[in-house]
Amino acid sequence: MVTVPAIDRSSTTDRVAEALRAMLFTGELSPGEPLREVSLADAFQVARSTVREALQVLAGDGLVTRYPHRGVVVTELTGDDIAEIFGARLVLESAGVRAGSEGADLAPVAEALATYAAATAGSDQAEITHAHLEFHTSLVSLLGNARLVANADTLTGDLRLALASVERRRANARQQVADHRRLLRLMKTGDTDGALSELDRHLTAARASVHEQVRERDAVSPGS
Amino acid sequence: MVTVPAIDRSSTTDRVAEALRAMLFTGELSPGEPLREVSLADAFQVARSTVREALQVLAGDGLVTRYPHRGVVVTELTGDDIAEIFGARLVLESAGVRAGSEGADLAPVAEALATYAAATAGSDQAEITHAHLEFHTSLVSLLGNARLVANADTLTGDLRLALASVERRRANARQQVADHRRLLRLMKTGDTDGALSELDRHLTAARASVHEQVRERDAVSPGS
DNA sequence: TTTCGTCGGATTGTCGGACAACCTGAGTGT
DNA sequence: ACACTCAGGTTGTCCGACAATCCGACGAAA
Numbered sequence: 330m331v332t333v334p335a336i337d338r339s340s341t342t343d344r345v346a347e348a349l350r351a352m353l354f355t356g357e358l359s360p361g362e363p364l365r366e367v368s369l370a371d372a373f374q375v376a377r378s379t380v381r382e383a384l385q386v387l388a389g390d391g392l393v394t395r396y397p398h399r400g401v402v403v404t405e406l407t408g409d410d411i412a413e414i415f416g417a418r419l420v421l422e423s424a425g426v427r428a429g430s431e432g433a434d435l436a437p438v439a440e441a442l443a444t445y446a447a448a449t450a451g452s453d454q455a456e457i458t459h460a461h462l463e464f465h466t467s468l469v470s471l472l473g474n475a476r477l478v479a480n481a482d483t484l485t486g487d488l489r490l491a492l493a494s495v496e497r498r499r500a501n502a503r504q505q506v507a508d509h510r511r512l513l514r515l516m517k518t519g520d521t522d523g524a525l526s527e528l529d530r531h532l533t534a535a536r537a538s539v540h541e542q543v544r545e546r547d548a549v550s551p552g553s
Numbered sequence: 554m555v556t557v558p559a560i561d562r563s564s565t566t567d568r569v570a571e572a573l574r575a576m577l578f579t580g581e582l583s584p585g586e587p588l589r590e591v592s593l594a595d596a597f598q599v600a601r602s603t604v605r606e607a608l609q610v611l612a613g614d615g616l617v618t619r620y621p622h623r624g625v626v627v628t629e630l631t632g633d634d635i636a637e638i639f640g641a642r643l644v645l646e647s648a649g650v651r652a653g654s655e656g657a658d659l660a661p662v663a664e665a666l667a668t669y670a671a672a673t674a675g676s677d678q679a680e681i682t683h684a685h686l687e688f689h690t691s692l693v694s695l696l697g698n699a700r701l702v703a704n705a706d707t708l709t710g711d712l713r714l715a716l717a718s719v720e721r722r723r724a725n726a727r728q729q730v731a732d733h734r735r736l737l738r739l740m741k742t743g744d745t746d747g748a749l750s751e752l753d754r755h756l757t758a759a760r761a762s763v764h765e766q767v768r769e770r771d772a773v774s775p776g777s
Numbered sequence: 778t779t780t781c782g783t784c785g786g787a788t789t790g791t792c793g794g795a796c797a798a799c800c801t802g803a804g805t806g807t
Numbered sequence: 808a809c810a811c812t813c814a815g816g817t818t819g820t821c822c823g824a825c826a827a828t829c830c831g832a833c834g835a836a837a
Contacts (some may be wrong), residue, residue, distance in 0.1 A: 338621060340819065366789075374823045378602055381790090385606060389613035397562060398789055398828045424644045476641045480704045495579045562792065590818075600792045605819095622799045622818055 343381035345373055353392055353403060354486075356493035360405040364393060389474070391487050406491045408540060409523050414488050415536040418465065422513075423525055425468035430521035433471040435513070441467040442509055447503040450516050457502065458492050464509055468528075488539075495542040567609035569597055577616055578625060578710075579679050580717035584629040588617060597759045615711050632764060638712050639760040642689065645705050646756070647749055650736075651693035653744035657695040659737070665691040666733055673726040681726065682716055688733055692752075712763075719766040 339347075341431050349369075352358045364384060369375045386402050387393045397466045406414075429435055441464040448460035462485040470483040515524035563571075573593075576582045588608065594601040608625050611617045618628045632639075653659055665688040672684035686709040693705040732755050739748035 334818090340621065342819085351712050365787095367787095376790095378822090379820065382606070385609055385611070387612070398566065400788065405752060413698050413700050416696070416698045417704075420645070420648045420696065420698075424648075471646065472640070474637050474640045476708065477644060480641075486701065515688060549645075566790085589816095591816095601818095602793095603791065624817065774803090 333452070339377055341379050342382040342386070345369075345375060345379060346386045348373070349383060349387060350392065350486075353387075354459075354493055358403050358497055359494055360403045360490055362403045364401045366400075366451045379443065389447070390483050392490060395396045404487070404490055406487065406543070408543065411488075411491060411536065411539055411543065414484050415532050415539075417484055417534050418481065419529060421477055422465055422471040422528055424477075425471040426516060426524050426528055428473075429468070429516045430519060430524065433473070435516060436469075437470060438513060438516070442506075442513055445508050445509065449506055455493070458489060461505065462489070467507050491539055495539075495545070501538075550552060555748050556693060558739075564608070565599055565603050566606040567594075569599060569603060570610045570662050572597070573607060573611060575615065575709075576685075577611075578713050579718055582627050584627045584714055585716055586627045588625045588627065590624075614707050616714060628711070628714055630711065630767070634641075635712075635715060635763055635767065638708050639763075640706055642705065643707055644751055645701055646689055646692045647706070648701075649695040650740060650748050650752055651745060652695040653740045654691070654748065655742060657697070659695075659740060661694060662688070662691045662737055666737055669733065670718070670730050673730055676677065679717070684711065685729065686695070686713070715767055719763075725762075751770070 345392075349358070349364075358364070364379050366380050368382070369380045373380065384393060388401065392404055395401050427505050429438065432458050441460070445457075445460040445464050448457045449497060451457070465476065466481050467547075469478050472478075508527075512524055512527045512531065515527055565732050573582070573588075582588070590601050590608070591603045593608075597604065606616060607617075612625065613621050617625050619625050640668060653662065665684070669684040669688050671680075672681045675681070676706055690702060690705050693702050696702075732751075735747055735750045736755065741753055
Protein backbone atom coordinates (compact mmCIF):
# COMPACT_ATOMS: atom_id res chain seq x y z
CA MET A 330 0.00 0.00 0.00
CA VAL A 331 1.55 3.27 -1.08
CA THR A 332 0.72 6.56 0.51
CA VAL A 333 -1.20 8.91 -1.73
CA PRO A 334 -2.04 12.55 -1.30
CA ALA A 335 -5.44 12.89 0.31
CA ILE A 336 -8.14 13.73 -2.17
CA ASP A 337 -10.80 16.17 -1.15
CA ARG A 338 -14.04 14.25 -1.12
CA SER A 339 -16.05 16.77 0.83
CA SER A 340 -19.32 17.91 -0.59
CA THR A 341 -20.13 21.47 -1.49
CA THR A 342 -22.46 21.57 1.47
CA ASP A 343 -19.65 20.59 3.81
CA ARG A 344 -17.35 23.23 2.44
CA VAL A 345 -19.97 25.94 2.78
CA ALA A 346 -20.70 24.83 6.34
CA GLU A 347 -17.01 24.86 7.12
CA ALA A 348 -16.52 28.32 5.65
CA LEU A 349 -19.42 29.63 7.70
CA ARG A 350 -18.12 27.94 10.81
CA ALA A 351 -14.77 29.64 10.37
CA MET A 352 -16.48 32.98 9.91
CA LEU A 353 -18.41 32.40 13.10
CA PHE A 354 -15.32 31.54 15.10
CA THR A 355 -13.29 34.48 13.88
CA GLY A 356 -16.12 36.83 14.71
CA GLU A 357 -16.58 37.79 11.09
CA LEU A 358 -20.21 36.97 11.75
CA SER A 359 -21.59 38.30 14.99
CA PRO A 360 -24.30 36.82 17.21
CA GLY A 361 -27.73 37.97 16.15
CA GLU A 362 -26.64 38.62 12.59
CA PRO A 363 -29.15 37.23 10.09
CA LEU A 364 -27.93 34.77 7.48
CA ARG A 365 -30.02 35.20 4.34
CA GLU A 366 -30.14 32.18 2.13
CA VAL A 367 -30.07 34.03 -1.17
CA SER A 368 -27.27 36.35 -0.11
CA LEU A 369 -25.11 33.44 0.98
CA ALA A 370 -25.93 31.45 -2.13
CA ASP A 371 -24.93 34.43 -4.19
CA ALA A 372 -21.77 35.06 -2.19
CA PHE A 373 -20.61 31.44 -2.26
CA GLN A 374 -21.79 30.93 -5.81
CA VAL A 375 -23.86 27.90 -4.88
CA ALA A 376 -27.53 27.03 -5.03
CA ARG A 377 -29.89 28.08 -2.29
CA SER A 378 -30.65 24.47 -1.42
CA THR A 379 -26.97 23.88 -0.77
CA VAL A 380 -26.87 26.83 1.58
CA ARG A 381 -29.97 25.56 3.34
CA GLU A 382 -28.32 22.21 3.99
CA ALA A 383 -25.17 23.86 5.29
CA LEU A 384 -27.20 26.04 7.61
CA GLN A 385 -29.03 23.02 8.93
CA VAL A 386 -25.74 21.38 9.81
CA LEU A 387 -24.71 24.44 11.77
CA ALA A 388 -28.13 24.63 13.38
CA GLY A 389 -27.65 21.05 14.53
CA ASP A 390 -24.55 22.16 16.37
CA GLY A 391 -26.38 25.12 17.85
CA LEU A 392 -24.12 27.64 16.15
CA VAL A 393 -27.01 29.21 14.31
CA THR A 394 -30.68 29.32 15.19
CA ARG A 395 -33.63 28.87 12.86
CA TYR A 396 -36.67 31.01 13.38
CA PRO A 397 -39.43 29.48 11.25
CA HIS A 398 -40.34 31.61 8.28
CA ARG A 399 -38.06 34.33 9.51
CA GLY A 400 -34.68 32.91 8.76
CA VAL A 401 -31.45 31.88 10.38
CA VAL A 402 -29.40 34.05 12.68
CA VAL A 403 -26.08 33.53 14.43
CA THR A 404 -26.99 32.14 17.84
CA GLU A 405 -27.01 34.68 20.64
CA LEU A 406 -26.01 33.15 23.93
CA THR A 407 -27.85 34.37 26.99
CA GLY A 408 -26.28 34.43 30.41
CA ASP A 409 -28.13 31.24 31.20
CA ASP A 410 -26.71 29.59 28.10
CA ILE A 411 -23.20 30.43 29.16
CA ALA A 412 -23.84 29.13 32.65
CA GLU A 413 -25.18 25.91 31.15
CA ILE A 414 -22.22 25.46 28.88
CA PHE A 415 -19.77 25.84 31.72
CA GLY A 416 -21.86 23.56 33.90
CA ALA A 417 -21.84 20.88 31.22
CA ARG A 418 -18.13 21.31 30.66
CA LEU A 419 -17.49 20.87 34.37
CA VAL A 420 -19.32 17.56 34.29
CA LEU A 421 -17.46 16.25 31.25
CA GLU A 422 -14.02 17.55 32.11
CA SER A 423 -14.27 16.42 35.72
CA ALA A 424 -14.99 12.94 34.47
CA GLY A 425 -11.93 13.25 32.27
CA VAL A 426 -9.77 14.30 35.20
CA ARG A 427 -10.97 11.30 37.17
CA ALA A 428 -10.14 9.02 34.29
CA GLY A 429 -6.71 10.62 34.14
CA SER A 430 -6.11 9.90 37.80
CA GLU A 431 -7.09 6.30 37.24
CA GLY A 432 -4.26 5.56 34.89
CA ALA A 433 -5.16 7.10 31.56
CA ASP A 434 -2.13 8.37 29.67
CA LEU A 435 -1.68 12.07 30.31
CA ALA A 436 0.71 12.65 27.42
CA PRO A 437 -1.97 14.07 25.07
CA VAL A 438 -2.94 16.57 27.76
CA ALA A 439 0.65 17.64 28.24
CA GLU A 440 1.00 18.01 24.51
CA ALA A 441 -2.13 20.15 24.26
CA LEU A 442 -0.80 22.32 27.06
CA ALA A 443 2.49 22.80 25.24
CA THR A 444 0.66 23.79 22.07
CA TYR A 445 -1.44 26.22 24.06
CA ALA A 446 1.60 27.76 25.73
CA ALA A 447 3.27 28.15 22.35
CA ALA A 448 0.17 29.79 20.90
CA THR A 449 0.12 32.44 23.61
CA ALA A 450 3.45 33.65 22.28
CA GLY A 451 1.76 34.59 19.03
CA SER A 452 -0.86 37.22 18.46
CA ASP A 453 -3.55 35.24 16.65
CA GLN A 454 -6.42 35.44 19.11
CA ALA A 455 -8.51 32.81 17.35
CA GLU A 456 -5.50 30.48 17.43
CA ILE A 457 -4.99 31.03 21.15
CA THR A 458 -8.64 30.41 21.90
CA HIS A 459 -8.58 27.28 19.79
CA ALA A 460 -5.51 25.90 21.55
CA HIS A 461 -6.97 26.74 24.94
CA LEU A 462 -10.20 24.92 24.27
CA GLU A 463 -8.22 22.07 22.75
CA PHE A 464 -6.55 21.56 26.11
CA HIS A 465 -9.90 21.25 27.82
CA THR A 466 -11.09 18.85 25.16
CA SER A 467 -8.00 16.75 25.76
CA LEU A 468 -9.20 16.24 29.32
CA VAL A 469 -12.43 14.73 28.06
CA SER A 470 -10.42 12.61 25.64
CA LEU A 471 -8.94 10.83 28.63
CA LEU A 472 -12.23 8.98 28.92
CA GLY A 473 -11.57 7.39 25.55
CA ASN A 474 -15.15 8.04 24.55
CA ALA A 475 -15.62 9.65 21.15
CA ARG A 476 -19.23 10.54 21.83
CA LEU A 477 -18.37 12.53 24.92
CA VAL A 478 -15.55 14.24 23.07
CA ALA A 479 -18.00 15.19 20.35
CA ASN A 480 -20.35 16.61 22.95
CA ALA A 481 -17.52 18.59 24.49
CA ASP A 482 -16.60 19.89 21.07
CA THR A 483 -20.05 21.23 20.36
CA LEU A 484 -20.08 22.84 23.79
CA THR A 485 -16.79 24.62 23.21
CA GLY A 486 -17.90 25.46 19.69
CA ASP A 487 -20.97 27.22 21.03
CA LEU A 488 -18.81 28.99 23.55
CA ARG A 489 -16.57 30.32 20.83
CA LEU A 490 -19.51 32.28 19.52
CA ALA A 491 -19.37 34.36 22.65
CA LEU A 492 -15.58 34.43 22.84
CA ALA A 493 -15.17 35.59 19.27
CA SER A 494 -17.19 38.72 19.79
CA VAL A 495 -15.19 39.94 22.75
CA GLU A 496 -11.54 40.83 22.88
CA ARG A 497 -9.86 38.51 25.32
CA ARG A 498 -7.25 40.31 27.29
CA ARG A 499 -3.76 39.12 26.37
CA ALA A 500 -2.64 39.96 29.89
CA ASN A 501 -4.62 36.97 31.08
CA ALA A 502 -2.79 34.56 28.85
CA ARG A 503 0.17 33.97 31.12
CA GLN A 504 -2.04 33.56 34.16
CA GLN A 505 -4.24 31.17 32.21
CA VAL A 506 -1.37 28.97 31.14
CA ALA A 507 -0.14 28.84 34.72
CA ASP A 508 -3.59 27.70 35.80
CA HIS A 509 -3.53 24.84 33.37
CA ARG A 510 -0.02 23.85 34.29
CA ARG A 511 -1.07 23.61 37.92
CA LEU A 512 -4.04 21.46 36.97
CA LEU A 513 -1.88 19.07 35.00
CA ARG A 514 0.67 18.87 37.81
CA LEU A 515 -2.05 17.94 40.30
CA MET A 516 -3.24 15.21 37.97
CA LYS A 517 0.27 13.87 37.50
CA THR A 518 0.86 13.68 41.22
CA GLY A 519 -2.34 11.72 41.63
CA ASP A 520 -4.08 14.41 43.66
CA THR A 521 -7.49 13.80 42.14
CA ASP A 522 -9.49 15.90 44.57
CA GLY A 523 -7.04 18.74 44.22
CA ALA A 524 -7.24 18.56 40.45
CA LEU A 525 -11.03 18.48 40.53
CA SER A 526 -11.29 21.53 42.73
CA GLU A 527 -8.68 23.32 40.64
CA LEU A 528 -10.73 22.57 37.54
CA ASP A 529 -13.87 23.79 39.25
CA ARG A 530 -12.12 26.95 40.31
CA HIS A 531 -10.72 27.54 36.85
CA LEU A 532 -14.03 27.03 35.07
CA THR A 533 -15.90 29.16 37.56
CA ALA A 534 -13.44 31.99 37.04
CA ALA A 535 -13.62 31.60 33.28
CA ARG A 536 -17.39 31.65 33.38
CA ALA A 537 -17.37 34.83 35.42
CA SER A 538 -14.97 36.37 32.94
CA VAL A 539 -17.12 35.48 29.95
CA HIS A 540 -20.22 36.64 31.74
CA GLU A 541 -18.67 39.97 32.46
CA GLN A 542 -17.44 40.45 28.93
CA VAL A 543 -20.82 39.58 27.50
CA ARG A 544 -22.47 42.05 29.85
CA GLU A 545 -20.06 44.72 28.71
CA ARG A 546 -20.83 44.01 25.10
CA ASP A 547 -24.56 44.01 25.73
CA ALA A 548 -24.26 47.31 27.52
CA VAL A 549 -22.93 48.82 24.32
CA SER A 550 -25.20 47.10 21.85
CA PRO A 551 -28.02 45.42 23.77
CA GLY A 552 -29.07 42.08 22.39
CA SER A 553 -32.33 40.26 22.97
CA MET B 554 -53.32 36.58 28.17
CA VAL B 555 -55.84 33.90 27.35
CA THR B 556 -54.94 30.28 26.82
CA VAL B 557 -55.30 29.13 23.25
CA PRO B 558 -55.17 25.67 21.75
CA ALA B 559 -51.70 24.96 20.44
CA ILE B 560 -51.41 25.39 16.72
CA ASP B 561 -49.21 23.04 14.77
CA ARG B 562 -46.42 25.15 13.36
CA SER B 563 -44.10 22.30 12.48
CA SER B 564 -42.62 22.20 9.03
CA THR B 565 -43.05 19.35 6.61
CA THR B 566 -39.40 18.51 7.15
CA ASP B 567 -39.99 18.18 10.88
CA ARG B 568 -42.97 15.94 10.40
CA VAL B 569 -41.10 13.66 8.00
CA ALA B 570 -38.17 13.48 10.39
CA GLU B 571 -40.52 12.66 13.24
CA ALA B 572 -42.26 9.97 11.25
CA LEU B 573 -38.94 8.39 10.35
CA ARG B 574 -37.76 8.63 13.93
CA ALA B 575 -40.84 6.78 15.11
CA MET B 576 -40.28 4.10 12.50
CA LEU B 577 -36.71 3.72 13.69
CA PHE B 578 -37.71 3.36 17.32
CA THR B 579 -40.44 0.83 16.67
CA GLY B 580 -38.06 -1.25 14.62
CA GLU B 581 -40.11 -0.77 11.47
CA LEU B 582 -36.81 0.25 9.96
CA SER B 583 -33.88 -1.98 10.85
CA PRO B 584 -30.21 -1.05 11.22
CA GLY B 585 -28.41 -1.26 7.92
CA GLU B 586 -31.55 -0.69 5.92
CA PRO B 587 -31.02 1.82 3.14
CA LEU B 588 -33.25 4.88 2.99
CA ARG B 589 -33.68 5.90 -0.62
CA GLU B 590 -34.55 9.54 -1.09
CA VAL B 591 -36.92 9.05 -4.00
CA SER B 592 -38.72 6.13 -2.36
CA LEU B 593 -39.30 8.11 0.80
CA ALA B 594 -40.35 11.19 -1.12
CA ASP B 595 -42.81 9.06 -3.01
CA ALA B 596 -44.08 7.32 0.12
CA PHE B 597 -44.51 10.52 2.12
CA GLN B 598 -45.76 12.45 -0.89
CA VAL B 599 -43.19 15.19 -0.43
CA ALA B 600 -40.36 16.56 -2.50
CA ARG B 601 -36.98 14.92 -2.48
CA SER B 602 -35.35 18.02 -1.06
CA THR B 603 -37.69 17.81 1.91
CA VAL B 604 -36.68 14.22 2.52
CA ARG B 605 -33.04 15.18 2.27
CA GLU B 606 -33.45 17.79 4.96
CA ALA B 607 -35.28 15.37 7.22
CA LEU B 608 -32.54 12.79 6.75
CA GLN B 609 -29.91 15.34 7.61
CA VAL B 610 -31.66 16.07 10.88
CA LEU B 611 -31.63 12.39 11.74
CA ALA B 612 -28.02 12.09 10.64
CA GLY B 613 -27.19 14.91 13.04
CA ASP B 614 -28.57 12.77 15.84
CA GLY B 615 -26.63 9.78 14.63
CA LEU B 616 -29.77 7.75 13.95
CA VAL B 617 -28.91 7.38 10.29
CA THR B 618 -25.57 7.45 8.55
CA ARG B 619 -24.69 9.13 5.28
CA TYR B 620 -22.32 7.36 2.96
CA PRO B 621 -21.32 9.92 0.32
CA HIS B 622 -22.76 9.17 -3.09
CA ARG B 623 -24.13 5.91 -1.79
CA GLY B 624 -27.00 7.03 0.32
CA VAL B 625 -28.34 6.95 3.84
CA VAL B 626 -28.77 3.83 5.91
CA VAL B 627 -30.15 3.23 9.37
CA THR B 628 -27.13 3.39 11.67
CA GLU B 629 -25.71 0.02 12.66
CA LEU B 630 -24.20 0.08 16.11
CA THR B 631 -21.04 -1.92 16.62
CA GLY B 632 -20.09 -3.43 19.93
CA ASP B 633 -17.76 -0.53 20.49
CA ASP B 634 -20.55 1.92 19.84
CA ILE B 635 -22.70 0.29 22.47
CA ALA B 636 -19.84 0.30 24.95
CA GLU B 637 -19.33 4.00 24.25
CA ILE B 638 -22.97 4.85 24.70
CA PHE B 639 -23.11 3.12 28.06
CA GLY B 640 -19.83 4.72 29.08
CA ALA B 641 -21.16 8.15 28.24
CA ARG B 642 -24.43 7.46 30.01
CA LEU B 643 -22.52 6.42 33.11
CA VAL B 644 -20.73 9.76 33.13
CA LEU B 645 -23.87 11.82 32.68
CA GLU B 646 -26.15 9.84 34.96
CA SER B 647 -23.54 9.61 37.69
CA ALA B 648 -23.31 13.36 37.65
CA GLY B 649 -27.07 13.45 37.93
CA VAL B 650 -27.04 11.13 40.92
CA ARG B 651 -24.48 13.34 42.61
CA ALA B 652 -26.63 16.38 41.99
CA GLY B 653 -29.55 14.49 43.45
CA SER B 654 -27.62 13.73 46.61
CA GLU B 655 -26.76 17.40 46.92
CA GLY B 656 -30.29 18.55 47.36
CA ALA B 657 -31.90 18.45 43.93
CA ASP B 658 -35.58 17.58 44.07
CA LEU B 659 -36.03 13.86 43.44
CA ALA B 660 -39.75 14.07 42.73
CA PRO B 661 -39.35 13.97 38.92
CA VAL B 662 -37.26 10.82 39.25
CA ALA B 663 -39.87 9.18 41.44
CA GLU B 664 -42.52 10.15 38.95
CA ALA B 665 -40.55 8.70 36.05
CA LEU B 666 -40.12 5.49 38.02
CA ALA B 667 -43.86 5.27 38.66
CA THR B 668 -44.56 5.76 34.95
CA TYR B 669 -42.05 3.07 34.12
CA ALA B 670 -43.53 0.64 36.62
CA ALA B 671 -46.98 1.27 35.19
CA ALA B 672 -45.74 0.72 31.65
CA THR B 673 -44.36 -2.70 32.53
CA ALA B 674 -47.91 -3.78 33.27
CA GLY B 675 -48.78 -3.25 29.62
CA SER B 676 -47.45 -5.11 26.63
CA ASP B 677 -46.28 -2.26 24.43
CA GLN B 678 -42.57 -2.94 24.25
CA ALA B 679 -41.70 0.41 22.70
CA GLU B 680 -43.65 2.12 25.47
CA ILE B 681 -41.80 0.18 28.16
CA THR B 682 -38.44 0.99 26.61
CA HIS B 683 -39.40 4.62 26.34
CA ALA B 684 -40.45 4.84 29.99
CA HIS B 685 -37.32 3.02 31.08
CA LEU B 686 -35.01 5.40 29.26
CA GLU B 687 -37.10 8.30 30.49
CA PHE B 688 -36.20 7.32 34.03
CA HIS B 689 -32.51 7.44 33.23
CA THR B 690 -32.93 10.78 31.52
CA SER B 691 -34.65 12.08 34.63
CA LEU B 692 -31.43 11.40 36.52
CA VAL B 693 -29.54 13.70 34.18
CA SER B 694 -32.32 16.27 34.55
CA LEU B 695 -31.33 16.60 38.19
CA LEU B 696 -28.38 18.66 36.99
CA GLY B 697 -30.79 21.26 35.66
CA ASN B 698 -28.74 21.51 32.49
CA ALA B 699 -30.74 21.35 29.28
CA ARG B 700 -27.65 20.76 27.16
CA LEU B 701 -26.65 17.68 29.11
CA VAL B 702 -30.20 16.40 28.97
CA ALA B 703 -30.17 16.85 25.21
CA ASN B 704 -26.92 14.91 25.02
CA ALA B 705 -28.38 12.15 27.12
CA ASP B 706 -31.43 12.08 24.87
CA THR B 707 -29.40 11.57 21.74
CA LEU B 708 -27.45 8.83 23.49
CA THR B 709 -30.57 6.95 24.50
CA GLY B 710 -32.03 7.61 21.07
CA ASP B 711 -29.08 5.92 19.45
CA LEU B 712 -29.40 3.08 21.89
CA ARG B 713 -33.02 2.55 20.93
CA LEU B 714 -31.83 1.62 17.47
CA ALA B 715 -30.26 -1.45 18.96
CA LEU B 716 -33.06 -2.09 21.43
CA ALA B 717 -35.78 -1.92 18.81
CA SER B 718 -34.32 -4.74 16.79
CA VAL B 719 -34.15 -7.19 19.64
CA GLU B 720 -36.98 -8.57 21.70
CA ARG B 721 -36.45 -7.54 25.28
CA ARG B 722 -37.46 -10.28 27.65
CA ARG B 723 -40.55 -9.32 29.61
CA ALA B 724 -39.29 -11.51 32.41
CA ASN B 725 -36.64 -8.93 33.10
CA ALA B 726 -39.14 -6.15 33.58
CA ARG B 727 -39.90 -6.87 37.21
CA GLN B 728 -36.24 -7.30 38.04
CA GLN B 729 -35.45 -4.07 36.21
CA VAL B 730 -38.03 -2.05 38.06
CA ALA B 731 -36.69 -3.40 41.34
CA ASP B 732 -33.20 -2.27 40.33
CA HIS B 733 -34.40 1.24 39.74
CA ARG B 734 -36.38 1.34 42.93
CA ARG B 735 -33.26 0.38 44.85
CA LEU B 736 -31.30 3.12 43.13
CA LEU B 737 -33.87 5.75 43.99
CA ARG B 738 -34.02 4.56 47.60
CA LEU B 739 -30.26 4.88 47.95
CA MET B 740 -30.44 8.39 46.60
CA LYS B 741 -33.25 9.34 48.94
CA THR B 742 -31.34 8.07 51.95
CA GLY B 743 -28.37 10.17 50.93
CA ASP B 744 -26.11 7.19 50.26
CA THR B 745 -24.37 8.77 47.29
CA ASP B 746 -21.60 6.21 46.96
CA GLY B 747 -24.07 3.39 47.22
CA ALA B 748 -26.26 4.97 44.56
CA LEU B 749 -23.29 5.51 42.27
CA SER B 750 -22.13 1.94 42.50
CA GLU B 751 -25.69 0.71 42.06
CA LEU B 752 -25.96 2.80 38.91
CA ASP B 753 -22.64 1.47 37.67
CA ARG B 754 -23.75 -2.07 38.36
CA HIS B 755 -27.07 -1.54 36.63
CA LEU B 756 -25.58 0.04 33.52
CA THR B 757 -22.87 -2.58 33.28
CA ALA B 758 -25.48 -5.32 33.44
CA ALA B 759 -27.64 -3.57 30.88
CA ARG B 760 -24.69 -3.15 28.57
CA ALA B 761 -23.87 -6.82 28.83
CA SER B 762 -27.47 -7.66 28.06
CA VAL B 763 -27.59 -5.46 25.00
CA HIS B 764 -24.25 -6.77 23.84
CA GLU B 765 -25.44 -10.32 24.13
CA GLN B 766 -28.68 -9.62 22.31
CA VAL B 767 -26.87 -7.87 19.52
CA ARG B 768 -24.50 -10.78 19.19
CA GLU B 769 -27.42 -13.17 19.00
CA ARG B 770 -29.02 -11.10 16.29
CA ASP B 771 -25.80 -10.85 14.33
CA ALA B 772 -25.34 -14.59 14.58
CA VAL B 773 -28.61 -14.99 12.67
CA SER B 774 -28.19 -12.20 10.16
CA PRO B 775 -24.59 -11.02 10.31
CA GLY B 776 -24.16 -7.30 9.85
CA SER B 777 -20.99 -5.46 8.88
C1' DT C 778 -52.39 59.73 20.01
C1' DT C 779 -53.16 55.21 19.86
C1' DT C 780 -55.06 51.32 17.70
C1' DC C 781 -56.42 48.80 13.91
C1' DG C 782 -56.68 47.01 9.05
C1' DT C 783 -54.37 46.53 4.94
C1' DC C 784 -51.02 46.43 1.60
C1' DG C 785 -46.40 45.42 -0.63
C1' DG C 786 -41.85 43.78 -0.39
C1' DA C 787 -38.78 40.43 1.29
C1' DT C 788 -37.85 35.84 2.79
C1' DT C 789 -38.66 31.19 3.72
C1' DG C 790 -40.71 26.53 2.84
C1' DT C 791 -41.75 23.34 -0.53
C1' DC C 792 -42.16 21.69 -4.95
C1' DG C 793 -40.76 19.71 -9.55
C1' DG C 794 -37.47 18.99 -12.97
C1' DA C 795 -32.95 18.60 -14.68
C1' DC C 796 -28.27 16.79 -15.19
C1' DA C 797 -23.46 15.58 -14.05
C1' DA C 798 -20.86 12.74 -10.92
C1' DC C 799 -20.59 8.67 -8.79
C1' DC C 800 -21.16 3.86 -7.25
C1' DT C 801 -22.27 -0.93 -8.12
C1' DG C 802 -22.89 -5.08 -10.35
C1' DA C 803 -22.97 -7.67 -14.57
C1' DG C 804 -20.99 -8.87 -18.46
C1' DT C 805 -16.90 -9.20 -21.59
C1' DG C 806 -12.58 -10.06 -22.92
C1' DT C 807 -7.76 -11.54 -21.83
C1' DA D 808 -8.13 -15.12 -12.05
C1' DC D 809 -7.86 -10.48 -13.53
C1' DA D 810 -8.73 -6.03 -15.90
C1' DC D 811 -11.94 -3.41 -18.64
C1' DT D 812 -16.20 -1.52 -19.98
C1' DC D 813 -20.84 -0.57 -19.82
C1' DA D 814 -25.58 0.37 -18.05
C1' DG D 815 -28.67 1.35 -14.48
C1' DG D 816 -29.64 3.37 -10.22
C1' DT D 817 -28.66 6.94 -6.83
C1' DT D 818 -26.90 10.98 -4.98
C1' DG D 819 -25.22 15.87 -5.20
C1' DT D 820 -26.19 20.15 -7.00
C1' DC D 821 -28.38 23.36 -9.70
C1' DC D 822 -32.37 26.11 -11.38
C1' DG D 823 -36.87 28.12 -11.49
C1' DA D 824 -41.28 28.53 -9.50
C1' DC D 825 -44.90 29.67 -6.21
C1' DA D 826 -47.65 29.74 -1.88
C1' DA D 827 -47.18 30.89 2.95
C1' DT D 828 -45.44 33.79 6.08
C1' DC D 829 -43.40 37.74 8.21
C1' DC D 830 -42.54 42.62 8.73
C1' DG D 831 -42.69 47.39 8.30
C1' DA D 832 -45.19 51.30 6.49
C1' DC D 833 -49.07 53.71 5.58
C1' DG D 834 -53.38 55.40 6.30
C1' DA D 835 -58.11 55.07 8.55
C1' DA D 836 -60.71 54.99 12.60
C1' DA D 837 -61.58 55.45 17.58
